[in-house]
Amino acid sequence: MTQHIQPPTSTASSRIYDILRKDLVGGRFAAGEKLAINALKEQYQVGLSPLREALNKLAAYGLLIQENQRGFRVPTLSRNELDDIAQMRLALEGMAFEQAIVHGDAAWEADLLAAEHRLKCADMTLDKDDEWERLHTQFHRTLVAPCGSVWLLRFIEQLHDQFDRYRRLGPRMPTVRQELDQQHHELVALAMKRDGQAARALLDDHIRTSYDVALQCFLSHSR
């Protein structure tokens, strides 16, 4: 008997939401830019209603600024905000990782190994970075997944998107990426050793290293 698996239903609205989210995080729009809805409509070949619904969701999510009667703008970037985001990542991801180490089971360890391996392989074989970004996001999601708090995971995801707006301003830096990949590997090792102390310390390092990268991106970009 065949399983009647529904093709994961999507709507024009949800599709354009995903695309715009990716493009906003990836820096395809300039910070502060005013979005020309009609232009987007053409560019993405989508109707006005689903487009507006997606923009509304993105505004509630924090990837757009909505001003009554004057449409949608891409949020500006500032060093203060980057610092804020990095600080929050340190606090929330640290908290989540510690809990994940307490509660994560064998399946989690397997997921971690798999995610780390996929990430390590991706950046060698692939030219385009989209795939690396996806796997990188997935790795960090896995790291904190079993923390036990739905809301904590939600906030962390949101902060990642915000953080990546800064980090992805700049070009890829192979040297730094190698260092980060090394940290990814060690994070998995410490997590599996259930060494909460050391793991959290390393995660702090990792976030701070990423922060340095993002800050460089931001500074050279705003000059």
Add this chain to the structure above:
Amino acid sequence: MTQHIQPPTSTASSRIYDILRKDLVGGRFAAGEKLAINALKEQYQVGLSPLREALNKLAAYGLLIQENQRGFRVPTLSRNELDDIAQMRLALEGMAFEQAIVHGDAAWEADLLAAEHRLKCADMTLDKDDEWERLHTQFHRTLVAPCGSVWLLRFIEQLHDQFDRYRRLGPRMPTVRQELDQQHHELVALAMKRDGQAARALLDDHIRTSYDVALQCFLSHSR
């Protein structure tokens, strides 16, 4: 010369958003309920487009669940989620309050005194609770306002809305409210004394007390 202050522009979409947010937090809709968009349209006397835009925003904010091709539902309630929300409030509001005590200036102290006084007076004179809820929210917002992190404030606000969905399931309890009001008063006192340790301890107590209330509300409601 007269200042040309624009009447704070609003749109049908933003108005219905505010109303629905209030009604969702206030428990006017049953948990798990499927929203009948056409009914809402009539009930709130609003067009379909602004209504849908508001619902999309509320879903992104977490006060609604959106499922592709099957509209919007009110999120269900569960003890696990209440625990999660309360835990997160403890962590995030504690963090924010400590920072607020470090960075808050004289203007903050004034705001605190004012917010506390307004709240204390409100529950005596007013019959309807809407005003008390508004002032209570405002008090807690003031408490953490100068914490220095826009994102932290944003998350805390979101958690408050979620928490209140549970707390406002039940009837008003004058006895408990008196205890909470007492804590509000002491929170202000400790904040102004800049006693971060004690202040945070009391805020923890305060949240735990509120949690007990909310839990009772939830338990008796789900029975």
Add this chain to the structure above:
DNA sequence: ATTTAGTAAAAAATCGATTATTTACTTGGC
């Protein structure tokens, strides 16, 4: 020179109607 008022163009928001999808119901087969 700067403001003020007026107007045309552009853009945002909303409406009314249409299309697509799901849900509820019915009927026929086993």
Add this chain to the structure above:
DNA sequence: GCCAAGTAAATAATCGATTTTTTACTAAAT
């Protein structure tokens, strides 16, 4: 009686057009 397929009704999503508001531009007035 119970499941499956088919159909009708209900609902969600989307489209195309209209209305409202803002913005950009011009010209007159202080």
